[in-house]
Amino acid sequence: MTDDRLVRSFYDLAFGVDPGGARKDAHYVRGSLEEVRRDLAAELAEDINLYLLCWYGARLTLDVYQEGKKTDSIDLHPFLTISIAGYPDITFTGPGEPVGYDFEADEEAEDETTTLSHRMFAGDLGDACKVAVHWDRIEVPALGGEVVRDGDVVALHPLPGHFEETAAYGYQDFEE
Template sequence: MSRSFYDLAFGVPPGGATKDTHYVRGSLEEVQRDLAAELAEEINLYLLCWYGARLTLDVYQQGKQTDSIDLHPFLTISITGYPDITFTGPEEPVGYDFEADEEAEDETTPLSHRMFAGDLGDAVKATVHWDRIEVPSLSGEVAREGDVVALHPIPGRSEHAKYGRQDFEE
């Protein structure tokens, strides 16, 4: 279909961890809710910090990808007792040395392990600074519930996604 839509893409290439989740949405408000839900899961923060997960908002106007916004620079992870973690891009966290976690004697105490295990609870908060992101408005006919759209091809997965959440790893 040649509709306009947003594709919130969150993924890690196959390897030690794998994730390939997309949210096809017709409004920025829906995207914001979807990303907030993803970032509420500590395992996803771990994937961003440790595996350098891809986190982009792709904009499609009338079926053609016109923009791809890397969301990393607009994300802040705040954890009680630690400096804020920000990103200059994928695989580029700033504020905590995750590589030093590999050298820790007790594997259960490093921050990366605590994220992976989901031990941080209320001590962690992820904030996306939407007010700093220039997201183009959608034009023309906008995708809605029940629609199937074509995504920019990525090797190894289908080009088509349904409106809403699509997990290409399931």
């Protein structure tokens, strides 16, 4: 017998770093784009997550599942702009491909505490940092069929080398 909860339509906002120096495999399973927008804004409001995007090349995708099947995966990197007072805007051509600031040059700094990488890692950006997500440029398909709701559990299709995961509606980090 098929579990009806596993064939619902939903968005999966996935933000992660492969295990190594940092670990994160966060997922937000949501039934509306408005919820996804709020979740992404909360993630991008944390300096450490900007560090993971810029330094570690974190994955950031919006996966679309229609009736339990992944039909789209949208890389969100090209739709981000990080503005930090005193620095050029940072945009991305893809994961691990920031444009506008040379993060590799931070490795050569005499005093690493003065680098942008360190400021991100230490959470020192505060009000000097603004992040824009250009939602008007992202073509996100509407969900069809039965849409996920609070209390539902769905199956997430794994990345290569990972096991299939089940995820409850809302937030979970499989690395915690």
